[in-house]
Amino acid sequence: MSVKKIAYYALTSKGHTIVSRLAAKLGGTVYASRRLEAEGAAPFDSLSELISATFNTFDAHVFVAAAGIAVRCIAPHLQSKETDPAVVCLDQEGQYAISLLAGHLGGANELSTRCARVLDGQPVITTATDSVGVLSIDMLAQSRGLVINDISRVKFVNIALLEGMTVQLHDPEDWLGLAWDMSFEGISDPADWDKNRPGIWVTWHDDCPQGALCLHPRMLHLGVGCRLDVSKEEILDHVHAVFKAKGLALKSIASLGSVEAKRHEAGLLEAAHDFGVDPVFYSTKQLASIDVPTPSDMVLAHMNVPSVAEASALLATHGGELVVTKEKTSTVTLAVARAKGD
Incomplete structure (x- = not known):
């Protein structure tokens, strides 16, 4: 993961020189102790108070300080390896760049390497898989755009x-690209799965066996039609109900689309936010160009297009196929499509 927003912290003049060099090459915001009166740096009086304000607003934090100082400052703010930002700690000479926190998913391993390269120093990476050159599943999943269902299961596979x-490995569509790797035993028939052995299950269905590391590709596209002033809860309830009935994985949702006339519908926007996707809105001309299995005279009369839900879902896949034709409540219509080749 390439971090974007980086904060640098200097407690000494040497530290300020180091973080200034890093910021010039890598970008980011420099903070320095107020007593240094450091040019180009935002001053701070208390490092721990500053970290309380910045910890969750940056993708990464680089300290030129003793590792113990960095640890004490960040400790109260740690939540999860899925969400914690990267933390790198450097010595006063810039000889060592230690990946301290969020080495894999947060990108600290990569950032420590970049810092060391700028300073002609040495990255210090202690994550076990990197130390011995073994494949790290969480990094591979991230690079392939897969969502990890339960991050705690990663360690069992990596160990x-x-x-x-x-x-x-159950990955019938080879999302991980490991079909060739002899470290993995391909399991095509779910009946052959051994729940007592470590394993990876890649799926866009809600069918992950107990104990497996479940990875979900984001490749299900929602098409949503709705009444005026529909609530977020009405949309979410319908999506959850349909996905449960059809055995689909909510974490595989890749997009939510609708007609341009719904661009400012608050419930729709809030539902998209809850699913972690940006809403996409299509013109009636775009929607009318799509052949759908169940066009609606009522939708045509109200929206001047024969389909919103099914057409929106199909447009998002660029020629894919419906896995759920439209399902309706009194206020929400939903269709789900997946792209060809996914």
Whole structure:
């Protein structure tokens, strides 16, 4: 993961020189102790108070300070390896760039390497998979755009790989690209899955066996039609109900689309936000160009187009196919499509 917003912290003049060099090359915001009167840096009086304000507003934090100082400052703010920002700690000479927190998903390993390259120093990376050159599943999943269902399951797979064990892999569409890798045993029939062994299950369905590391590709596209002033809850309830009935994974949702006339519908915008996607709105001309299995005379009369939900879902896939034709409540219509080749 390439971090974008970086904060640098200097407690000494040497530290300020180092972070200034890093910021010039990598970008970011420099903070320095007020007593340094450092040019080009935002001053601070208390580092711990500053971190309380900045910790969750930056993708990464780079300290030129003793590791213990950095640890004490960040400790009260740690939440999860899924969400914590990267933290890198450097010594006063810039000889070592230590990846301290969020090495994989947060990008600290990569950032420590970049810092060391700028300073002609040495990155210090202690994550086990990186130390011995073994594939890290969480990094691979991230690079392939897969959502990790339960981050706590990653360690069991990574430990198994470190110990040279063969890991079960159910990935019929080869999202991970590991079909060739002898470290994994391909499991095509769910009946052959051994719940007592570590394994990875890649799916856009809600069918992950207990104990498996479940990865979801974001490739299900929602098309939504709705009444005026529909609430977020009405949309979410309908999507959840349809996905449960059809056995689909909510974490595989890739987009939410509707007609341009719904661009300012608050409930629709809030529902998209809850699913972690940006809403997409299509013109009636775009929607009318799509052949759908269940056009509606009522929609045509009200929106001047024969379909909103099914047409929106199909447009998002650029020629894909519906996996759920339109399902209606009194206020919401939903269709779900997936792209060809996904």
